[in-house]
Amino acid sequence: MLAAPINPSDINQVEGVYPIKKKPQEYVDADSGEKLMGYIGGNEGVAQVVKIDSAIKDEIKVGDWVAPRYPGSLGTWSEYAYADVEDLVRIRPAETNEIDNKSESSTIASAKTAKMITPEDLSTVKVNGSTAYRMLSDFMQAKKDGKQEDQYVIQNGANGSAGQYVIQIAKELGLKTINVVRDRENFEETKAQLCKLGADIVIKDSELVAGNKSPSDTYLQVLALSKKGLIKLGINCVGGGIKNKTGSIEMAKMLANKSYYVTYGAMSKLPLVIPASFLIFKDIRFVGFWVSQWYVEQPVPKWQEMWQDLGRMIAENKLKPQPMNPIAWPTVSTTANTSSSPQTENTKQSIMGILFPTSVDGTKKTTAKNYFKFY
Known part of the structure; x- marks a missing residue:
């Protein structure tokens, strides 16, 4: 082996809670x-x-x-x-x-x-890079063509490996990103690192949860984009939270009608509670994505086409x-x-x-x- 990373899913497999079992x-x-x-x-x-x-x-x-x-x-x-x-x-x-x-x-x-x-x-690349690539390629409602206003993706866990891939691949595709990260002492340092990769907006989880009760300038900026219907895709690696105090559902509130909200992780290990109004009145499509299953369902040439682009x-x-x-x-x-x-x-x-x-x-x-x- 030349190089092998340690992925959270590897740890889940060791714990015996991952769907794929080794023989x-x-x-x-x-x-x-x-x-x-x-x-x-x-x-x-x-x-x-x-x-x-x-x-x-x-x-x-x-x-x-x-x-x-x-x-x-x-x-x-x-x-x-x-x-x-x-x-x-x-x-x-x-x-x-x-x-x-x-x-x-x-x-x-x-x-x-x-x-x-x-x-x-x-x-x-085979897991995190490919996960980011597929979510942006398969679930984005429409891509920027030079004639439309900028279109945005909102994601949590933005400072993680997959989140950093999302920022960079979105930029290459002509999309802008709103990046939610947990509160931390070195927030400004984290924000600077993500902006260096190409992040357009970085917001604390607590700012998103507080919303209009105590709106920050960054929250108002995100809200303005939401009202224009420019946030077309939500990407969730956190899962849910107690009384949804993780910003996961607050991200969904920002999405334009008929947008996809893709969950590819559940780091909080808590259920995602979805208000019925998001399904009925906004027609937001809540879906899951697991790149391991994508590999099973897709022919190898399609993998390699994606890997070529990532390479x-x-x-x-x-x-x-x-x-x-x-x-x-x-x-x-x-x-x-x-x-x-x-x-x-x-x-x-x-x-x-x-x-x-x-x-x-x-x-x-x-x-x-x-x-x-x-x-």
Whole structure:
């Protein structure tokens, strides 16, 4: 693996509350030799092919950069992994000069942009970047065509990874953004960072909740846009809240009639309570979006068309992934014969990964062995 992020959905999977379940496999403890059932965490990342079975005839070659085809098909929090070729998607060939008109459509990078993109750039594109891209592309009522007034997207969780992608992709599409963030001591610093990415308006959650009772200048600015019917899309990663005191429903109040309100997360873990008037009188379409399901339903060429566009934006410096705090794998001296280790004819290498033990039937264990450990 070249790079693999830690996504909130990965943590949900470890907790046993995520819809996608990994299939447990047998592993061997590198220290004790004890056999354990478990799975390697992580669903997203970029890997480089180091060996291919000689019997496999496929466009994927040694040295290519690849990504898991489907969430759950490969544990990315590991140093090495075995994978069926059907579970991988090539995102960049080993030699970028191999990209031609025939093969370019099967990669995330074109011949012009491939050398400008790093594994870190690509490691979050398949989930957060693609989530932002699809919500803006699939649910925006109408796009700016130069003849209309500016059109706005309003979103919460704007300082998160997906939120930052929304800001930048919206700008590329000619849309403006209203960005809601939770109250914090460093609000002005956060606001400046988001504006640097292209945010047009940044407002505190508390300002949106207070509304006309104690209107701030920023709230009045948003309200004026709402009255003109210019806010065409709502994007919600927070979910709901106690008495809706999270600004989630206040965002919906700002939407123009017949707009979409898309929920793709529920960080508050509280239900979203929707007033009937929004459905009856404003005809706001409340929908959910889960990019994992989108990948299942859409053909691979459509994925790659989207990835090509995201790759172009990254290469043109129009799309900057969220700053990362890289964590290197620790060095281990133990050589273990594990069932998942890459093997050559004469040697067996140790493999490092974060293993989450399970019972034989795949359910989460609650014993003392439910811990992080490297193998």
